[in-house]
Amino acid sequence: MSPTTPRPEPLPPNWPELPDEALLDLRLADLPLVIEGTLAARIAQLRQELDDRGLQFPLHFYLSDEWFTPDGATAIAIPFYLAHPRLEKLEGAQMLEVEGGEHEWCMRILRHEAGHAIDNAYRLRLRRQRREIFGSPSVPYPEFYTPRPYSKSFVLHLDSWYAQSHPDEDFAETFAVWLTPNSEWRGRYAGWPALKKLEYMDTLMQSLSGQPVRLQNVEEVDPLPRLQRTLRQHYRNKRRHYGVDHPSFYDRDLRRIFSDAPEFANNITAAQFIARIRRPVRRVVSSWTGIYQYTIDQVLEDMVARCRELKLRLAGPEDQARQEFTVLLTVQAMNHLHSGGHRLFL
Secondary structure, eight states, X not given: OOTTSOOOOOOOTTGGGSOHHHHTTSBGGGOOOOSOHHHHHHHHHHHHHHHHTTOOOOOEEEEESSOBOOTTOSEEEEEGGGGOHHHHHHHHXXXXXXXXXXXHHHHHHHHHHHHHHHHHHTTGGGSHHHHHHHOOTTSOOOSEEOOOTTOSSSOOOSSTTGGGSOHHHHHHHHHHHHHSTXXXXXXXXXXXXXXXXXXXXXXXXXXXXXXXXXXXXXOOSSOGXXXXXXXXXXXXXXXXXXXXXXXXXXXHHHHTTEEOOGGGTTSXXXXXXXXXXXXXXXXXXXXXXXXXXXXXXXXXXXXXXXXXXXXXXXXXXXXXXXXXXHHHHHHHHHHHIIIIIEEOOO
């Protein structure tokens, strides 16, 4: 900060009571956050899981804008909103879900990031067998990837078949499955080509037990105090990242559920019906597909707009329409996924 730049006023103690609109004008750097409470307990659980496997290596945690492990570092960045319930609420309002907000979800992500960190700490990507089994780490990260949901060559841990996005993510996902207590991976992946990766991981991690690290780098990349943008700017960028650029829907798909025929003129509009079921259906489709709820909501928004343009109304029993619409939304979401529309966010 230059001598002529005024230092921002410290936030008032009651900042969590600010309405969303006022909160969005705060800078990330000015949020008075520390890792404590529930978040600290989850980190302690991860450390215990690693310790139980004999893996004792320097692991540093800090707050940033997203989940990530800096390249070549033994540090893990955790999104700021997990450090305060008020910011979790804001995240939910802005993105329709809180990534890592639930205990098990948070632990899955922490185990995944620990896989990247241990990969860095022991420089495992330099090992020939590691590269043969998982692929070359030097492959560029794609902006989009098209997963194969039925492939048995990859473990299933995080949503969206994340192990398929890059060799390094395949390694981290395999490590996370291996580390998870009571995962029973030998039985779960019996007969899968992915079992070979897990067995290699098991042998590799046993060989590292009690071994000194080859790299210790706890440098913080993009720590929260250095992020000068406002929460409003942050969420604008994040929503743009997860948005749908050019969705297209066939009118006939909507007309299978709804109708503009005169005999249905007294029924509620299709747009009203979708609005009524929007939230629960969005959650269901997200759980089925692993696609970010915000992205699905953009698909829903376009469906609602098209229903209004076609002047469609409910044409049958609500339960049946809800079931058919859920299937339609799932199909459209998967089409978006397989058309190369699943964006990788690191």
